[in-house]
Amino acid sequence: MVMDAGIATDDNLKLLKSEGYGYVCVSRSRLKDYQFCEMEPVHMEDNHGNPIDARWIKAEEGEDQYLHIHSQMKAVKEFSINDHFCERYEEELDNVAQALHKKGGIKKYGKVMERIGRIKERYPTANKHYEVEVEKEDELAVALHWKRKTLSGMCGEGEYFLRTSLEQKDEKLVWDIYNTIRNIEEVFRVLKLDLKIRPDFHQTDENTVPHLFLGVLAYSIVNTVRRKLKKQGIHYSWSNIIRIMNTQKTGTISMKKSDGKKVYMRLCSKPTMEVQKIYEAMGYKMMPFYRKKFVFPES
Numbered sequence: 356m357v358m359d360a361g362i363a364t365d366d367n368l369k370l371l372k373s374e375g376y377g378y379v380c381v382s383r384s385r386l387k388d389y390q391f392c393e394m395e396p397v398h399m400e401d402n403h404g405n406p407i408d409a410r411w412i413k414a415e416e417g418e419d420q421y422l423h424i425h426s427q428m429k430a431v432k433e434f435s436i437n438d439h440f441c442e443r444y445e446e447e448l449d450n451v452a453q454a455l456h457k458k459g460g461i462k463k464y465g466k467v468m469e470r471i472g473r474i475k476e477r478y479p480t481a482n483k484h485y486e487v488e489v490e491k492e493d494e495l496a497v498a499l500h501w502k503r504k505t506l507s508g509m510c511g512e513g514e515y516f517l518r519t520s521l522e523q524k525d526e527k528l529v530w531d532i533y534n535t536i537r538n539i540e541e542v543f544r545v546l547k548l549d550l551k552i553r554p555d556f557h558q559t560d561e562n563t564v565p566h567l568f569l570g571v572l573a574y575s576i577v578n579t580v581r582r583k584l585k586k587q588g589i590h591y592s593w594s595n596i597i598r599i600m601n602t603q604k605t606g607t608i609s610m611k612k613s614d615g616k617k618v619y620m621r622l623c624s625k626p627t628m629e630v631q632k633i634y635e636a637m638g639y640k641m642m643p644f645y646r647k648k649f650v651f652p653e654s
């Protein structure tokens with residue numbers, strides 16, 4: 356049994372254990388007090404081919420095992436986001452500091468601390484990287500200082516923890532199990548929107564069963580397409596595949612002749628480079644059809 360982090364509460368996990376099921380999920384809380392096991396980290400790749408490191412840790416968090424995952428690409432992304440919020444955070448603090456020396460600016464210590472508190476609430480991601488200090492004389496704030504913590508104090512970017520009740524110590528196995536549900540959830544998320552599997556408005560089992568069967572059948576088709584593309588090095592999500600393929604359009608042009616007959620012409624646009632890559636990976640023709648012409652007498 357594999358669970359999403361959104362439903363992996365302690366009560367749900369206890370229920371699974373009581374029924375004899377195992378589970379793999381993302382830890383809802385970021386572990387702080389832990390130690391790496393003596394074994395070396397295992398180097399693997401995520402679904403997009405980016406390198407990750409997996410390593411078992413020792414944590415005092417019940418009987419479950421925790422696998423530490425670190426992704427360099429995820430760390431770069433989080434650092435970029437943090438830099439953006441840090442710039443906004445420093446701009447807000449600079450406005451508070453300038454107000455201390457302006458006529459009519461907020462100078463009372465209590466009011467200044469309230470402004471700083473609201474800034475911290477707006478930028479919690481950036482706040483954890485700063486040390487803020489306010490100098491006080493009597494009941495007035497006279498200076499505001501802040502300092503960004505060193506890199507050693509900014510640990511945690513690009514890392515998360517997989518929680519499992521399985522006894523296996525194979526990092527690759529746990530990682531593959533975790534990615535299985537991620538792929539399934541991604542596909543069904545698209546199917547719910549495109550094929551309207553959810554919500555199900557049928558009132559009887561006779562109508563509900565075919566509805567769900569078509570959803571499973573659609574998933575099989577989606578999985579087959581994505582598997583073929585992955586063999587050719589194309590790791591697109593299903594939503595991205597739909598977006599790319601929708602760039603190729605078909606249209607119908609109708610014209611009326613002098614003898615009363617109508618002429619219909621079906622046209623297909625040329626595929627883009629991304630569409631051509633998908634056609635080649637699937638072994639399909641670049642053009643589903645070329646110009647077609649139909650002539651019908653007017654009814």
